[in-house]
Amino acid sequence: MIKKIQALLAISTLFIVFQTTAWATMQTVSLPITVDYLMLRKLLVAGSFTEEGESATLVDEGDGCIQLRLATPHLSEQEGTLRVELSVFSQTGVPLGGACYSPVKLQGYVVLYQRPVINPVDWKLSFETVRTELLNVHRKSTRVAGVVWKFAEPYIAAYLSGIKIDLMPPVKNIKDFVSPLFSADKEQQVKAMLASMRPGTIELEPSALYLPVLVDVASVYDPHERRSNIISDKKRLKQTVALWEQWDDLLVHLITRLAGRSLSEDEKEVLVGVLLESRYRFVSELSDESIRHDIVRKQFIEAWRQLAPLFRKYFLQQGESKGILGYLGFFSSVDALMTLDKLGPTFGVEISTAGLVRLVEMLQVNPSFFYYGSQPNANLQELFHIHPLEKQEEIPIEEDSFQDNGGVLKRMFNTLTVSTAYAATNTKQTSMRKILQWKVPEADVTDYIQRVRDVLKASTAATLIKGNVPEQQQAMFQKLIQAMAWQESCFRQFVVKNRKLTYLLSYNRSSVGLMQVNERVWRGLYDLNRLRWDIYYNAAAGSEIAALYLKRYGLRKEVTNRKLDDETMARLIYAMYNGGPSQRTKFFKRFSSKKLYESDELFWKKYQMVSAGDVGKVSLCLVGR
Structure with missing residues (x-):
């Protein structure tokens, strides 16, 4: 009896060990080199x-x-x-x-x-x-x-x-790219894996020759690993943000290299959607502090699944023979990443700066192009059908219309200074005097509200003149822009902080100005500095973005699968303005289930008030009366 109990205890102990130990398994994985x-x-x-x-x-x-x-x-x-x-x-x-x-x-x-x-x-x-x-x-x-x-x-x-x-160059490219995908504690494991690389049997398919590159990998699987990979450490978060910015630069580079080709409208939609979704997702996760350390790897893989067919099509059909091995190395390295990614999260595959640099080098581009700049990219603007925005003619404003019985402007100059970041870099743009015109008055805001409405009307008119909004939607669109500015900023381009007049910045420090244009999402499409300091430019950009969502997603039957009335269309555009193209399906789901976001409901109330001619109620959020 004692022996039976001891045997049962031994089995139980062994079972516990099995359940709590991370097991290493060796397997052979094929990293295919696909030669179309x-x-x-x-x-x-x-x-x-x-x-x-x-x-x-x-x-x-x-x-x-x-x-x-x-x-x-x-x-x-x-x-x-x-x-x-x-x-x-x-x-x-x-x-x-x-x-x-x-x-x-x-x-x-x-x-x-x-x-x-x-x-x-x-x-x-x-x-x-x-x-x-x-x-x-x-x-x-x-x-x-x-x-x-x-x-x-x-x-x-x-x-x-x-x-x-x-084919040694693309094989070497795979090695150079794969090596930094793993953490330092897996150095020996990676060395053994790369040393085991060998060619498999070539397969001929109707469209391509497949050469399997076989590697022996030891993946570790821990059935009880439940660690959250949400970043909480500030230093690591900063590193992840910097890495994502480099990935965003690479994505823009890939997209603009394709944008110069003779793409169909549907193919252009793919490029636009990939960039916007990548950026909106990053901004969302960064804002609600749910960003994960593997966000770059996931976004890279998701984007490449959509971009790969276009790259292979246009760079093989129309590209030059020069540098073709570099493209083969690039394609093969990314395919290797996607294969290794399927082994599971505990395998520890990540993308690093070194990995991104190696990919760029394969494309024969100087890695110094990694620069998270703020200036517009002409190729990107062309892809989005966004034309360079010149500053609109300002509506003439008499000086005494904002002096408020005299002395206000003088006191503003004496007691307020404009942020030094603007003063140092924007001498050729809107003057300090013109910026101070857009400080919200402390008392009567009636004239201020009308002047902002005039700015919005001018930006809307410019958008309509470009032909970006069909005639039957133009009345809705004019109300939409005013309601959006009300909801987004309460008609404010600037606010006073610590006795300094500065541009309005969202709580998550990503969106600016009157229309709260998101700087990360629209980087490369608009001049970020002008979005901050030029109310006319900000209004024009917001109007153009809304028109883009209307034309590309709101009016396409294959996207909405329904004919929308003006009110629903306005609500859909606002949802996408805030959350990107993916909101087109998410909004309809919320709308059908009557589980709308608070932002959906607040915008709808403001749109109704604009429709009823009650824009004067903006004063409630400006001065509380």
Whole structure:
């Protein structure tokens, strides 16, 4: 009986150990190098068909009497082999005294069915010919005189068998990129993994050649690991924010490189959506202190799933052969990240600054471009159909209209100073006097409210003139902009803090001015400095952003799947203005279930008051009466 109890105790103890111990498991993972046939063709051309017209001269003797040229390779998969079709021109004759006697010509196409082979030592890709086929100029099977083919075949076979594509650079790129994905405590594990890299069996698919790069990885799985990865440490949060800013720079770079291509409107929508969703999500998590240390990795993977098809399409079809191995390394490295990410969070894959820099280098871009600047990006503006905003003509204001019985302006100059950050960098923009015009009066705000309304009307009119709002929505849009400014800032561009007049900044320090334009979301699309200090520019930007959401998401039936009345449309646009394109579905869900956010309800009340002509009630939030 005692022995049975001891045995049960031993089993129980072993079970507890099993349940509380992190187990390491070894597994072989495939990190595929995907070589699209268009990419493979460019590699062939860049290495072996470098003469004019993507050609290669194999033989040229007797002043051209004896010639053999191959040109314009085309690749595809056929019955498990790589089909390589080349145009061929061959001539054999007898060169004598500067003339060519009895020339026999061959002109058409040669097709080689090949088996790709990878050398496991130097990672060089070569091709073994399985069979050959000749086609005439009309690409029909043909037979030729034996003497012509007997002359040409050995040269063609020798030339093509000598072609080797060095895949060591993309393999090295994978190693260089993967290495910093892991924390320092996994150094030995990573070294062992990278040392185990070896080529697998090449697979030919209809669109691409797949070379599996096999690695042995030891992943650790802890069934009881419940640690939250929400960042609470200020130093680590600062590092994560800096890393995200570098990722945002890289994302803008990728998007603008694509934006210069001949994209369809749907493809442009993908680019716009990827950037906006990435930024809105970051701002949201940063604001509610739910940001996680792996946000960059997650955003990178989510973005690449959408961008990869466009990159492969446009940079393979339209790109130059120069630097193609860099693109292959970039694609392969990101594919490796996505594969490793599937192993689970406890595997410890993260993206670091070093990893981002390596990706940029693969694209042959100087890593110094990582600069989280505030100036507009012309390519980004073009993609969003946002035109550079010039300062609008200010509505003439008589000086005594804001002196309030005299002396107010003088006292403002004597008791208030404008933030030194503005004074030091904005001498060519709005003057201090004009900024002080927009200080909220302490007593009667009737005139101030009307002047702000005039600014909003002017910005709305400018947006309507550009044709960004259909005629049937224009009345709604004019009310929308006033209601948004009321909800967002209570008609304020500036506030007084510590006896200094400065721009209105949101509680989470991300949105500024009259329309509370989010600086992180709209960086590169608007001049951030002018958003802060120029009420006209801020109003124009807010109006243009609202029009963008109306046109791109509100009016597209495939997006809303319904025809909206003006009031619902206004509420939808405001929800997206605050939360990004994803709010188009989230808002309808809230609207249908009658579980609206407080911000939804507050905006709706203000929109109704604007519709009823009660804009004067803005004074309640300005001065409390």
